[in-house]
Amino acid sequence: MRISTSMIFEMGTSNLNDLMSNISKTQEQISSGLKIQTPSDDPVAAAAALGVTQAISMNTQYGVNRQNANDSLGQEESNLSSAVSLLTSVQSTVVAAGNGALDDSQRQDYVTQLKSDLSQLLGIANAKDSQGNYIFAGYQTQSQPFTQTSTGATYSGDQGQRMLQVSPSRQMAISDSGATVFEDNPTGNGYFVTAAGTGNTGTGIISQGSVSDMSQLNGQTYTLTFSVDPSTGDTTYLVNPPPTTPATPQPFTSGDTITVGGAQFNITGAPADGDTFTVGPSTNQSVFTTLTNLINTLSTSGEGAVNQTVMTNGLNAASANITNALNNIAAVQASVGSRMNELDDLDSQGSDLNIQYTQTLSDLQDIDPVQAYSSLVQQQYTLQAAQQSFVSISNLSLFNYLNT
């Protein structure tokens, strides 16, 4: 087969060009560390790498969100913790103030203590986070949630809970509203609340009671009215509205258990004629109302049997309500704690995912250095061989031997 001279040169140079461009491509791969320089190098891997890159970025962002959530929950937690210790000390104040041997001026010292406790609790409820947002205001983070009034405090925030996306499938609440923490505390024993009438003149002290029959608790409020027979001295009471059994005056003995509408309690002491006691369903009471009531109770004189009775009934009610408020805040605190634990779990899951994704991305787009280097060396040898053989072939010509 004939080969033209120009063909020899053309084929030689085009082969050399191809070898050269292969070497420069390998060199580019080595210097960038990526085997995909443009999508055409490996279209499937290039498209997959985009997906993995987004996954890595989102995973990192969730980690940042978890950090923010942790900060927010941590700040809430420390405030709740302060509130819990504050209320615990209020509880011991209540017990101490119930000592019958104290006189009015000594109780005033406790009142002063309690007034400062109230301000401190208000301060906790109006706490701000590191960015100046009110923690316990629901969504209205730029207005102070609690304002003190003569009867307690008004909550002007809302019931919103701020959420953050802490993992692809989990939105976590990073705040609790002031209503949940401070306002929604049940009164009494959580099911029903007992109270002595405000105009009582006897010495009857009513206990907090317990539930005897849950099914009968239907939200009805009962009033017990006492009558003292002036001649016999017997004390009886009438329940209004009457439970299913017909209304007849019940004989009263101090300390006896009285059961009304599923509620069970006792009254100790000697109620006067016309004294009333109520048993009704628990409602929600703000802890500030509870504290203000407590302060008012302790501020009135406790001297004399009747005043003593009023004070004792008031302190009993306050003690029960403070306990409920304390339990409520402790429950919120526990929930915050468990959320923070969950964040830790999600953090370790997130870092595992990060490792996986990074590995996948590397598999997709990084070169295998050993393979690339040996490829480069091989290509260099081939190029050298091609160059040398081209030189020797192109020197072959008949004209070299025609020397005439």
Next chain:
Amino acid sequence: MANILNIAQTGLFAAQAGLATTGNNISNQGVAGYSRQQVIQTTAGEQNTGFGFIGDGTDVSTVQRVYSSFLATQANSAQSTLSQYNSYYNGISQINNMLGDSSSGLTPAIQNFFTSIQDLASNPSDTASRQSVLSTAQSLASTFQSMASQLSSDQDDVNSQIQGSVTNINAYAQQIAQLNESVAAAQSTGQPPNDLLDQRDELVSELSQEANVTVVNQDGNYNVFIGNGQPLVVGDAAYQLQTVPSSTYSGQLDVGYKNANGSLITIPESSLTGGNLGGLFQYRSQTLNSVQNSLGLIATGIAATFNAQNTLGVDLNGNQGTDFFSEAAPVVTPNTNNTGTAAVSASITDASALTGSDYSLSYDGTNYTLTRLSDNTAVYTGATFPTSSIDGVQLSQASGTMAAGDKILIQPTANGASDFNVLITNPSAIAAATPIVTAVSGTNSGTATISTGSVDSTFTSATVATPVTLTYDAADGTLTGFPSTMPVTVTANGTSTTYAAGDPVPYTDGSTIEFGGAQIQISGTPNDGDTFTVSSNTNGTGDNRNILAMSALQDADTLLGGTASYNDAYSQIVNEVGNKTQELNVSSTAQTQLLTSIQTAQQSESGVNLDEEATNLIKYQQAYQASAKVMQVANEIFSSLLSIDQ
């Protein structure tokens, strides 16, 4: 005896011709398209001398070029295909490189935008975080716009390359026509004008790089035809091609020619295959237009979904959110040959249903047909103008009517990326909060809770202009207190029931209750008289519910009929372009091999081999010397004849 001299003389002349031709071959060895020439010698006749026929020497009948027209035709066709692959490959490589830049491409821009949105969710009232969202949104817009502008300049590039190709084709046609004339004149002498023939063949070969042409050899003239039979050269007349603005796509050039009565006829793209022109047309219609549309689809999708979500929320000042990004309108181009008067516009009604294809609306006198151009399916046929929303696009005819034969091109997403802009300039205008808040009354004795609430696009502030207090009546098990003018829809276990405005609504634990565009869920056991409030979210600067919904858009499947997220749709573009580029690379390499092997065969036939010419030199030199020797011998014979009498 005188004969011997003559015979020697013919030998001498033949050797001279041979040497001259060999010398010519050696000198022209490097000329492109040169076919080696051979001297064809024949015997010069013979005479009957009585004792046998004695030849009269040799005759140089012709100098012939060694040329195979079969191989030439094969080579031209292979060259055409190779040029087509190459010009397509060159065009798509630019897009390939643009998409491959991982540091400045679309993926990091989208990721940065969503990172700033997530940061805003952690602190919705922080002005710095809000400003950062606007900045990353601006970067996203810039990325879209710069990619769109690069594609646009690629379009301009294609136009100018088409122009260049057409100029080249015209020049070659002109030259071939002139050569036809020269060759005809030269051939009238009876001998082939080898150099002219070589030049003409070389021109045809170069013309094949520009477009696929058919050459018909008629009486020595090359008649060249292009496309589906358009004559380019007939005899010594050359016909010129022209670029014409496309009648379908505005801003694009097509190729046409002037016919006998002076009107401009466009040659359809489908018949101009092969060569640079064919490659450019393929690149434009199969890749460039489609990448532009797909990029626009992503931009339109982002704009539509973000706008929908932002308008559901309230901003830092308590105002209802406005559009976040500008949504580009579809491009509607009536065909320049239309005779009707219809003024048609299009709008996008559902970004998730967009397909990224272009559409053609045509009217044949009785029926309107809307065809989706990506797979050539008719998505609407009917006697009335289509006004329903098809594939996410709705057409409307403002005035006039279409005439029979009219065509209108609709490109829903062509400008999606170039017209993608951030409309919000004030950081407070980002609607991070939801318009409603809910509350459980503190005096409730039951255990029922209410969800935080959400709204849909039918919600207006009128729904909660006064706080809505829902009261539970244990006797009927119903909720009352809904706004008196709004019907209420309750959805429980998948079934929805609507109650007329003002009617009490039965309570089902956990059901979704919707009224006036607001949606809530009440669960648990309420007691008689328990109340729940739905009110306007005033002062809710810490509310991030709407921003959380926006952040969820990052990997939500909002595009392509709900099958792809923004990044998925972009990966598809990258994958397609990468695949096509790789395919072209492979095809181009294979085609180059094919062309090389044909060219090797050509060269093997027609190429000059210097060693062979060296051999020929020796051969003709020896022949010359031998003939000269014959002359010398003849001379000596004559001399000895003359000297007989001495």
